[in-house]
Amino acid sequence: MKKLFLMIFTWWNGQTIGTWWYTFRRGRKVGTDELGNRYYVDRNDRRWVIYNGLAEASRVPPGWSAWLHHTGDVAPSEAEYRPRAWEKAHLPNMTGSAAAYRPKGSVLTAESRPRVTGDYEPWKP
Numbered sequence: 001m002k003k004l005f006l007m008i009f010t011w012w013n014g015q016t017i018g019t020w021w022y023t024f025r026r027g028r029k030v031g032t033d034e035l036g037n038r039y040y041v042d043r044n045d046r047r048w049v050i051y052n053g054l055a056e057a058s059r060v061p062p063g064w065s066a067w068l069h070h071t072g073d074v075a076p077s078e079a080e081y082r083p084r085a086w087e088k089a090h091l092p093n094m095t096g097s098a099a100a101y102r103p104k105g106s107v108l109t110a111e112s113r114p115r116v117t118g119d120y121e122p123w124k125p
Helices: 002-009 017-026 062-068
Strands: 028-032 038-041 047-050
Touching: 017 047, 038 062, 047 062
Parallel strands: none
Antiparallel strands: 028 038, 038 047
């Protein structure tokens, strides 16, 4: 009952009831990524993702993101894809969390901003 309630009234907890119905009627599953997100396509080549958990676009790995945005024609599940040695593992967007980047001088850090080295001239009207 809770799952049905969430499907009707929220969009950020996965798929809505409308997305579920469209996927059931017209979607063909193309694959699943390492995070558990499921990817679908219809006969008009519309592509979409059903998130495993919260709907956060930064949780889509680069290969699947390219496929969703029609940058690549072949889905990563259908291609023999091997990450290159220089590629890092996918990280979601950390903005708003404790792991977010906070540079020196930010109001959220104890560190102070480094002094200006003289190569900067402030604008004076």
